[in-house]
Amino acid sequence: MSQIAGNLEPYLVLSGMLFAIGSFGFLARRNAISMLMSIEVMLNAVNLAALALGAFIPSLAGQGAAFALLIIAVAAAEATVGLAIVIAIFRNRKTPLVDEYDTMRQ
Amino acid sequence: MPLPDIIPFIGLGWSDVLFLLLGGVVLAAAFGVVFGRDIIKSGLFLILTLGALAGIYVMLGAAIVAGAQVLVYIGAISVLILFAIMLTQSKVASVKLAFQTQVVPAALAAVLLAVLFGLAFGSTEWGSTVFTDTPAATGTAPVAAALFGPYLLAFEIASVLILAAVIGGLYLAMEPKADEVGEDLP
Numbered sequence A: 001m002s003q004i005a006g007n008l009e010p011y012l013v014l015s016g017m018l019f020a021i022g023s024f025g026f027l028a029r030r031n032a033i034s035m036l037m038s039i040e041v042m043l044n045a046v047n048l049a050a051l052a053l054g055a056f057i058p059s060l061a062g063q064g065a066a067f068a069l070l071i072i073a074v075a076a077a078e079a080t081v082g083l084a085i086v087i088a089i090f091r092n093r094k095t096p097l098v099d100e101y102d103t104m105r106q
Numbered sequence B: 001m002p003l004p005d006i007i008p009f010i011g012l013g014w015s016d017v018l019f020l021l022l023g024g025v026v027l028a029a030a031f032g033v034v035f036g037r038d039i040i041k042s043g044l045f046l047i048l049t050l051g052a053l054a055g056i057y058v059m060l061g062a063a064i065v066a067g068a069q070v071l072v073y074i075g076a077i078s079v080l081i082l083f084a085i086m087l088t089q090s091k092v093a094s095v096k097l098a099f100q101t102q103v104v105p106a107a108l109a110a111v112l113l114a115v116l117f118g119l120a121f122g123s124t125e126w127g128s129t130v131f132t133d134t135p136a137a138t139g140t141a142p143v144a145a146a147l148f149g150p151y152l153l154a155f156e157i158a159s160v161l162i163l164a165a166v167i168g169g170l171y172l173a174m175e176p177k178a179d180e181v182g183e184d185l186p
Helices: A009-028 A032-056 A063-093 B014-035 B039-059 B063-088 B103-123 B141-147 B152-173
Strands: none
Touching (some): A009 B103, A032 B014, B014 B039
């Protein structure tokens, strides 16, 4: 009936593309908060893959959603600590750009 | 009069069109997050990405995860990120260059990662993939059975982790008092 939304592979391909976009943002952006946002995008890609596998493979029913809920909890903890670290560094160095944090290189 | 199963002239079902629409919004907004020059707009595009992903979660029958996504990600984490953006953006250091010097290797690595994902997904035999879109399979009962059965320890550890993260974040972001600096040193 539904040729695209009724198959497993389109969800996994969307998840893989989202993860690749997030990894590019993490590697390429200069702003520390942009890097944290890219990490959130990558975590959501993993959530999408887990939910797709849980919805389509009968022996994994319910486990995908359980994994996704645990990942959301860990992501909340990661965002709290990461943003607190960024604000603490910003208070000392007055810049959010990661390539200007070069004290240990001098 | 009920709608036809297959949309005429396109040959796709309604859920296909919905999936393509939501997936396109997710990808376009993720590009906006990664490539946007203005970081406030990046944060708003992140909210759009997370919202469209919540729609895809509903399509997959995981309404409880979509609700948690809206509550935790859109309601809490995005607001936290927007507050952090407002706290750390100074007018003096306006960002002309959004990307580092390693942008070309990063793009190559990301494209290579996407190709590897595609190859891995294409070459894996998933067995019988049945879309179990019935209320018994998509309700919260199997989620609860998994979360409070085999993953009970992980659930409890997650609660302890969030408590530790709140205390640690409070300590890290606390303003150090000037008269206490160095007092505890031996």
